[in-house]
Amino acid sequence: MSQLKKGVLxxxxxxxxxxxxGLLLTPYIVRSLGNSEYGLYTLIGSVVAYLSLMDLGLNHxxxxxxxRYRAVNDTEGEKEFLGTTMLIFIAIAILVVLIGLWIYFNLESIFSKSLTVEELVKAKVMFLILIFNVAINIPGSSxxxxxxxxxxxxxxxxxxxxxYLLRAAMVCGLLFMGGKAITLVMIDTVFNILVILVTAFYVFYKLKVTVSLARYNTSLISEIFGYSFWVFLFAIVSKFQWNSGQVILGINNNTLTVAIFGVGIMLGGYYGAFADAVNGVLIPKATQMVYSGKKGGELTDTMIKIARMNGFLMFFILSGFFLFGKTFVFLWLGKDYLESWLIALLIMIVLTVPLLQVFGNCILEAKRKNRFKSVLSICLVSIAAGISFFITKQYGIYGAILPLVFTxxxxxxxxxLYYKKIFEFEIGKFFKNAIMKSLIVYGIVSLALAYLLSLFQISTWLMLFLVIAAYAVIYLLITFFLLMNKSEKELILSRIR
Incomplete structure (x- = not known):
């Protein structure tokens, strides 16, 4: 099996x-910290998340x-490029520390109306630790x-x-011993350092990559930022898109509201993680297809193949969460967090098409055409955040999520429309072959099952697991016999064999 297939798997x-x-650990963390401190932990994490974007898109x-350098076997050019980017990363890390310290000294004025004195003290300690975390992660993530x-x-x-597994075990152990939110950020920082060291060792000694600060080329800087700036701008938009609501609620409401909204964002984020997982391994492939001169029709066919296989899994998650998510959240965290289900469901719905078109985004980056998407996104998300800021005082959580869903x-x-015009993607063909049939079949089945489920109440974890297992069997049978084409069936059967 190739590195690409293994990487996706x-x-x-x-x-x-x-x-x-995460689903098993979150209720334990919430109960160990309490709703207020968990909301504080979520709030500070959301603020610091913006600083993590200061890598300026350089990893992409x-x-x-x-x-590109490997495709043309330009070893010297690669060394100069990596030396130049590492110097840029170091400069950015210093800038992150300076900006972080400025925010640190202004935290009291930002959150004075929503946080207590004790919460502000904890917030400032967590913020300092997380600034250090981000500063080392920016060059380390390269x-x-x-x-x-x-x-x-x-x-x-x-x-x-x-x-992730070791972190989960340590979190459980230290919270059991009485640890609090500050403990969690310290754990994250320690593991972050360890991962950077291990990955750096692999790069230098296994891949034999040379990164020398003495090998840099200042003429590359404009070319680097000419590409990375638009990736960076889109990353800002993406992070702002999902974290602005928590910050706005932290300013206008209280930590409990932030906690409820944060759980919804977290559940929606699990669904959205598919984009990052596939995106990371498809960018090199997309770059190679672009440089080999592939046109709109071939690119569309590739996007359809990827979207169909991803769609079978994603529609299962989406329809399952529609049917059982509310019951799950009630059993998982209690009635106080029921609104998190609707927030997560709305996020999943609006993310489905972009996730299925993740290869289109890779082509966008490979062709350096991501400027339009970045500008469009930042305009729409800014409008959503502006509306949210003024209506969350009256409408709370729904004032934060609804403008975002619309934009x-x-x-x-x-x-x-842009994909069709610029890349000559056959968008009608994509929706017909990758989405429409699955959407209709899964939609009818989900609505029918929703009606049946309304006739009785699921009140225990055992009942929930049993009905989910039954639904999984129904879903698999429908998918295999009604929706998969011959090559997809053969792929599944060959893996089983």
Whole structure:
């Protein structure tokens, strides 16, 4: 099995573990910290998340440029490029510390109306630790980008799985011993350092990559930022899109509201993780297709193949969450968090089409045509955040999520028109072959089952697991016999054999 296929498979395993462990761990964390401190932990994490974007999109740039240098066997050019980007990373890390310290000294004025004195003290300690975490992660994350560019997808993903499992075990142990939110951020920082060291060792001693600060080329800087700036801008939009609501609720409401909204964003984020998992391994492939001169029809066919296989899994998650998500959230965290189900469901719905078109986004980056998407997204998300800021005082959580859902839907519509015009993607063909039949079949089945489920109440975990298992069997049978084509069936059967 190739590194690409292994990388996708392990990425899915990573997502599955992240989801399962996260779902098991979250109620324990909430009960150990309490709703207020968990909301504080979520709030500070959301604020610091913006600083993590200061890598300026350079990791995507590394994947694209190193893949290009390897395609033409330009070893010297690769060394100069990596030396230049590492110097840029170090400068950015210093800038992150300076900006972080400025925010640190202004935290009291930002959250004075919503946080107590005790909460502000804890917030400032967590913020300092997380600033350090982000500052070391910005240059450190470049090593995983190098692995991806070399199409060595397996090692960094295995490391991520091991890290996540060890982190979960340590979180459980330290919270059992009385640890609080500050403990969690310290654990994350320690594991972050360890992963950077292990991945760097792999890059230098296994891949034999040379990164020398003495090998830099200032003429590359404008080319690097000419590409990375638009990736960076879109990353800002994406992060702002999902974290702005928590910050706005933290300013206008209270930590409990932030906690409820944060759980919904987390559940929606698990669903959205499929884009990152597949995106990371498809960028080199997309770059190669672009440089080999593939046109709109061939690119569309590739996108359809990827979307169909991803869609079978994603529609299962989406329809399952529609049917059983509310009951799950009630049993998982209690009635206080029931609104998290609707928030997560709305996020999943509006993310489905972009996730299925993830290959289109890879082509967008490979052709350096991501400027339009970045500008469009930042305009729409800014409008959504502005509306949310003024209506969350009256409408709370729904004032934060509804403007966001509307603007993301509008973004999806405009981007499909853009794909058709610029890349000559056959969008009608894509929706017909990749989405429509599955949407109709799964929609009818889900509505019929929703009616049957309304006739009785699921009140225990055992009942929930049994009905989910029964639904999984029904879903698999429908998918295999009604929706999969001959080649997809053969692929599944060959894997089973």
């Amino acid at each position: 392990i990425s899915y395993v990573n997502i599955l573990l992240t989801n399962v462990v 740039t590394i994947m694209r440029f190193v893949a 090593f995983q980008a190098i692995c991806n560019a070399y199409e060595h997808f397996v090692f960094p993903r295995v490391v991520a799985i091991v890290k 993301v839907s509008l973004n999806n519509l405009i981007m499909n």
